[in-house]
Structures are given as C-alpha cells and as structure tokens.
Amino acid sequence: MCGIVGYIGQKEANGILIDGLKRMEYRGYDSAGIAVLDKGNIFSLKRVGKVAELARAQINFSYRGSIGIGHTRWATHGNVSECNAHPHLSTGGNFAIVHNGIVENYAQIKAFLIEKNYTFHSDTDTEVLVNLIDYHYQKAPCSYFAEIVRKTLLHIKGTYGIAVMSEIFANEIVIARKSSPLLIGLGEGENIIASDAAAVARYTKRVVYLNDGEVASVRSDNFLITTLHENTVDVVCHELDWEIHDMDLEGYPHYMLKEIFEQPSVIENAMRGRFTTDGCSTKFGGISLTPQELRAVDHLLFCACGSAYHACLEGKYLIEKYARIPVDVEHASEFRYRNAPFQRNTLVFVVSQSGETIDTLAALHEAKRRGYTVLGITNVVGSTIARATDAGIYQHAGLEMGVASTKAFASQITILSMLALLLARIRDMDTVVGVQYVQALKSLPVIIGEVLKLSNSIQLIAKKYHNYKRFLFLGRQAMYPVALEGALKLKEIAYVHAEAFPTAEMKHGPIALVSEGTVCLFIATQNELLDKTMNNIQEIKARGGKIIAIVNNNCIAREVCDEVLTIPEVHSGINPIVSIIPLQFFAYYVGILRGCDVDRPRNLAKSVTVE
Numbered sequence: 329m330c331g332i333v334g335y336i337g338q339k340e341a342n343g344i345l346i347d348g349l350k351r352m353e354y355r356g357y358d359s360a361g362i363a364v365l366d367k368g369n370i371f372s373l374k375r376v377g378k379v380a381e382l383a384r385a386q387i388n389f390s391y392r393g394s395i396g397i398g399h400t401r402w403a404t405h406g407n408v409s410e411c412n413a414h415p416h417l418s419t420g421g422n423f424a425i426v427h428n429g430i431v432e433n434y435a436q437i438k439a440f441l442i443e444k445n446y447t448f449h450s451d452t453d454t455e456v457l458v459n460l461i462d463y464h465y466q467k468a469p470c471s472y473f474a475e476i477v478r479k480t481l482l483h484i485k486g487t488y489g490i491a492v493m494s495e496i497f498a499n500e501i502v503i504a505r506k507s508s509p510l511l512i513g514l515g516e517g518e519n520i521i522a523s524d525a526a527a528v529a530r531y532t533k534r535v536v537y538l539n540d541g542e543v544a545s546v547r548s549d550n551f552l553i554t555t556l557h558e559n560t561v562d563v564v565c566h567e568l569d570w571e572i573h574d575m576d577l578e579g580y581p582h583y584m585l586k587e588i589f590e591q592p593s594v595i596e597n598a599m600r601g602r603f604t605t606d607g608c609s610t611k612f613g614g615i616s617l618t619p620q621e622l623r624a625v626d627h628l629l630f631c632a633c634g635s636a637y638h639a640c641l642e643g644k645y646l647i648e649k650y651a652r653i654p655v656d657v658e659h660a661s662e663f664r665y666r667n668a669p670f671q672r673n674t675l676v677f678v679v680s681q682s683g684e685t686i687d688t689l690a691a692l693h694e695a696k697r698r699g700y701t702v703l704g705i706t707n708v709v710g711s712t713i714a715r716a717t718d719a720g721i722y723q724h725a726g727l728e729m730g731v732a733s734t735k736a737f738a739s740q741i742t743i744l745s746m747l748a749l750l751l752a753r754i755r756d757m758d759t760v761v762g763v764q765y766v767q768a769l770k771s772l773p774v775i776i777g778e779v780l781k782l783s784n785s786i787q788l789i790a791k792k793y794h795n796y797k798r799f800l801f802l803g804r805q806a807m808y809p810v811a812l813e814g815a816l817k818l819k820e821i822a823y824v825h826a827e828a829f830p831t832a833e834m835k836h837g838p839i840a841l842v843s844e845g846t847v848c849l850f851i852a853t854q855n856e857l858l859d860k861t862m863n864n865i866q867e868i869k870a871r872g873g874k875i876i877a878i879v880n881n882n883c884i885a886r887e888v889c890d891e892v893l894t895i896p897e898v899h900s901g902i903n904p905i906v907s908i909i910p911l912q913f914f915a916y917y918v919g920i921l922r923g924c925d926v927d928r929p930r931n932l933a934k935s936v937t938v939e
C-alpha cells in the first residue's frame with residue numbers, strides 16, 4: 329500500500345527520498361513522486377510506474393533541497409496517473425502533502441473549497457486536504473505550522489497518515505496520523521519520517537512511532553509531538569531489530585527465494601532464548617501472564633488476515649491437539665463487525681507480520697473493548713499492533729520484503745507450535761513428551777535445511793505443470809492450513825486459480841472440477857488417515873487429474889502419483905513447518921515460469937492499511 333517518506337537535515341533530500349521510496353516498493357504501488365523545497369519554493373516530480381522511472385527523471389530535475397517529502401501511491405480515489413500521484417500542492421503552491429488513507433468527507437470539503445476559489449487538478453481526496461490546510465492558514469495566519477494542520481484535521485473524517493511541508497514554514501515538516509502508520513527515524517542533525525521503518529533503517533535504528541490522534545512538528549535537530557487537542561505525549565523510542573542485509577538480495581534473483589532460503593535462521597531466531605532450562609517446555613518473555621493465569625484460560629481466539637490467518641489455523645490444530653484448549657480462528661475483517669459470543673476466560677491473540685494491518689488492528693480494538701486480554705504475535709518491533717496489545721511475542725524474522733509471506737509465516741507457525749507446547753505443559757503433557765517436543769523444535773533448522781535441497785527437483789516439477797490452469801491443494805487435519813497457504817501462494821505469485829480443501833471434502837463438490845487439466849497437490853505427510861488419503865488419490869487418478877504428492881517415508885503408493893516429493897518424517901508439532909516449504913518453492917517457480925513479478929505481484933500490497 330501507499331508509502332510516505334520525508335527528510336529534513338543538512339544533506340540533499342532528493343536521493344534520500346528516492347532511496348526511501350525504493351525501500352518501500354515491496355509494499356505495492358502504482359505511481360511515485362517527491363517534492364523538495366529549493367530556495368524557498370516547492371517543486372515536485374511525479375511518475376506513473378516504478379520508482380526507477382522517478383529516479384531516472386530525478387537526474388534531470390534541477391531542484392535540490394534538504395527538506396522534502398515523497399510517496400508511493402496505490403490508487404484508491406482516482407485512476408493511476410501523474411496528476412493523481414502525490415505529493416499534491418495547494419492552490420498557489422504554499423503547501424505540499426503526501427497522504428496515506430482515505431478522507432471520507434472529501435466531497436463536501438471540495439465543494440466548500442471550490443466556492444472559496446480553490447482549484448483542483450486531480451481526482452484525489454488528498455488534494456482536498458492540502459487545500460484545506462491552505463484555507464486555514466489564509467483565514468487565520470499563525471506562526472505555528474502544526475497548529476494549522478491540527479485545525480484542519482479536526483474537520484477531516486476518515487483515515488490519514490500525512491506529511492506536510494510548506495514554503496511559509498521552511499524549517500519543519502508536520503506529520504499526523506489516524507489509523508495509518510507513521511514514524512520518525514532519529515538521526516544526527518537530521519530526521520527521516522516514514523510510514524514504514526524499511527525506509528529509514530539504512531540511516532538509523534532509533535525510531536519514534538506516532539500514535540493515532542498525534543501530530544508532530546519535525547525539524548532537523550528536534551521534534552515535538554502533541555495530540556490533536558494539543559496535549560503533550562510521552563515519547564517512546566524503539567530500536568529496530570533489522571539488519572541492513574535484510575534489505576539486499578545478496579545474490580538471490582528475488583527476495584521471495586532469498587526469504588525461503590533464510591528460513592532455518594529465521595526459525596532459529598523465533599526460538600532463541602525461548603526454551604526453559606529444564607529442556608521440556610518453552611517460555612516467552614513478552615507474555616506477561618503467569619502460569620496460573622494461563623491455566624485459567626478456557627478458550628483462545630485468534631484473529632488475523634491472509635497468511636497470518638493460515639498460521640492461526642495451524643495454531644488451532646496444534647493447541648487443540650497438545651494443550652486441549654478449544655481455539656477459534658477468525659478473519660480479523662469478520663470479527664471486527666461480528667457480535668460473536670465468547671466465554672469469559674477467553675484469551676485473544678492477534679497475529680500480524682507487519683503489525684499494521686488495519687483489519688487486525690480493528691479486531692484488536694474490538695476485543696479490548698469487550699474487556700478481553702489481547703496478546704500479539706508480530707514481526708515489526710514497535711508496530712501499531714505491538715504497541716496496542718497488552719503484551720506479545722516478537723517473531724524476530726527480519727524484514728520480509730517479498731509481498732507474499734514465506735519466512736514470516738514459517739516463523740509464526742514455529743511460535744504457535746511453541747505456544748502449544750507451553751500451554752500443554754501447564755496442563756497435561758508430561759515431562760518426557762515435553763522433552764521430545766523440545767528436541768523436535770530444536771532440530772527444525774537442520775531439517776528445514778534438508779528440505780531446502782529439494783529446490784531443484786521442485787523447479788523441474790514446476791516446469792512440467794506451470795501451464796496448467798487449475799490446482800487443488802488437499803490436506804487433512806494440520807495439513808489443511810498448509811494446503812490453504814500453498815494455494816494462496818500460488819494464487820498470489822503465479823496468478824493461477826488454486827483452491828484448498830480438507831482432502832475428504834474434495835468429494836463434496838471440488839471433484840467436479842477434476843479433469844485432465846487439473847493438478848491436485850496432496851500434502852500427505854501426516855501419518856494418520858493415510859489409507860483414506862490413498863483412496864482420494866485414486867479417485868483423482870480415475871478422473872484423469874494429475875497428482876503431485878508430498879510425502880514422507882509413509883505408505884502412500886508412489887506409483888499412483890505423477891510426481892512425488894519426499895520430505896523427512898518429523899514430530900507432528902513441527903510437521904506443518906516442514907511441509908509448507910515445498911509449496912513455497914512450487915509457487916515461486918511456477919510464478920517465475922509464467923513471467924510474474926514474484927516479489928511484487930499485481931494488485932497486492934505487503935501490508936493492507938486501508939479497509
């Protein structure tokens with residue numbers, strides 16, 4: 329989704345803005361632009377398409393300054409065009425703005441401003457915002473930039489993350505947020521603002537996140553944050569846990585492939601320091617609940633979107649199997665509007681890689697409104713969800729650049745498996761079984777390393793099947809969420825129609841789709857119900873469908889399948905983590921063979937910050 333960057337300091341802003349926009353490319357966008365203040369005047373440059381286009385144009389852009397703002401736009405109001413791209417300037421050019429979010433009452437404000445002789449050159453709601461700022465300045469000129477922005481925002485309905493610069497207030501950028509993330513990266517004699525820490529991580533690791541309803545005046549050597557109603561706020565500085573190499577391809581052709589291969593160390597990071605010294609359970613420093621409080625929990629509710637939702641479904645299988653606590657998993661977008669009844673002793677978890685997904689955040693607020701304790705599992709330190717939860721677990725997976733989640737998903741299910749063990753050990757799991765579980769978890773990095781060696785074999789399979797038009801992913805029990813995630817990856821990355829079902833459900837409808845053009849991927853790595861799965865494989869075979877089976881050393885009849893991928897046989901607590909890897913590779917290679925932009929799939933955004 330849209331990205332905001334801004335620079336104020338002693339250096340030339342242009343290059344830093346373009347670099348910041350490049351760092352946020354992974355979020356998805358369709359046009360980009362920058363504006364800089366050069367000798368007291370604002371000049372902007374915009375391009376449709378990639379940031380590289382903007383970077384090329386910037387070489388001949390003769391305006392330079394050490395204060396500027398930039399934006400990558402993902403079209404909402406108005407089509408993809410240069411005039412709809414941000415930054416937008418006010419009539420007369422005194423103010424420039426970049427904006428993420430949606431101004432809901434823009435039509436009324438626009439009508440009002442047209443009456444006051446303001447002119448509009450785009451179809452965006454953002455141009456309304458910047459002209460309203462100018463209107464408030466003209467109406468009652470005052471020497472506090474933030475004051476004018478504050479006054480304006482009191483009239484705005486909707487969501488925003490904004491950065492505003494001005495010819496009149498040449499030493500500051502004013503930023504404000506409501507439901508759309510913004511942060512200030514703190515440098516020496518310079519500050520960089522952004523909607524995503526990826527844009528500032530190259531320059532500083534110290535960041536201050538804005539909360540909803542806050543406005544900040546950012547100068548090169550200081551900043552002041554207040555609320556919309558001018559109250560002071562306590563500033564908390566967070567230290568980013570990303571490394572610069574997270575942002576580089578390091579020889580890989582794509583971030584997706586790099587991130588698939590990073591999974592052994594990502595999983596190791598998810599587990600680091602989280603085993604008890606007695607070697608038979610796990611612990612999470614971030615969970616503030618005592619064993620007594622955890623023991624009192626009768627029910628768990630997980631809310632998430634996309635791949636994180638699939639991770640939660642996996643968590644349900646593992647927690648119910650090992651800890652025997654009933655678990656519900658809800659799409660965050662559904663939960664936020666649903667008046668669902670839950671037991672009193674329900675513990676709520678929200679899971680989000682980015683920590684910024686708007687529906688997950690709304691589900692969090694809804695659960696808190698109802699008085700539940702809400703814990704988070706997030707990857708981004710200091711993200712909105714991390715700050716809004718009562719406590720939580722960080723994934724420490726490093727920055728995930730590929731739009732389609734791979735390593736973050738693996739890290740989420742690793743953490744959920746560890747949570748299942750923790751909850752089980754508080755209840756009925758005995759020490760010996762706990763030790764076996766811990767040993768299985770500890771073996772994961774090595775086992776995943778083994779599975780990664782299948783990359784070439786999976787590439788060959790992808791070569792045979794990449795032109796097929798229909799794919800069904802089938803798995804039973806804990807392999808069903810794996811099937812769902814595998815199908816989602818293929819849809820996202822290769823734009824192929826793929827669906828997932830619990831294997832036996834196939835007979836209740838989806839089998840009508842099976843013909844010679846259908847490929848069925850069976851995730852048959854669990855050891856229960858294999859004879860039943862074998863029947864299902866035969867049923868597909870009899871109807872001419874192609875069969876790719878992911879198996880371990882079990883009794884699936886290999887000769888019936890068209891392709892067989894054998895992965896190690898492992899403890900069921902870690903089996904889903906091992907079983908997803910071949911499906912990630914499969915989606916990647918099919919996507920590449922179909923000529924898709926696997927790191928930035930069409931129409932998708934890395935983190936969805938509008939409803």
Ligand code: G6P
Nearest residue numbers: 633634635636680681682685733
């Ligand atoms: C988007 C991304 C998905 C991601 C989902 C949830 O749809 O394209 O890859 O799984 O958002 O994101 P989150 O950051 O909340 O895990």
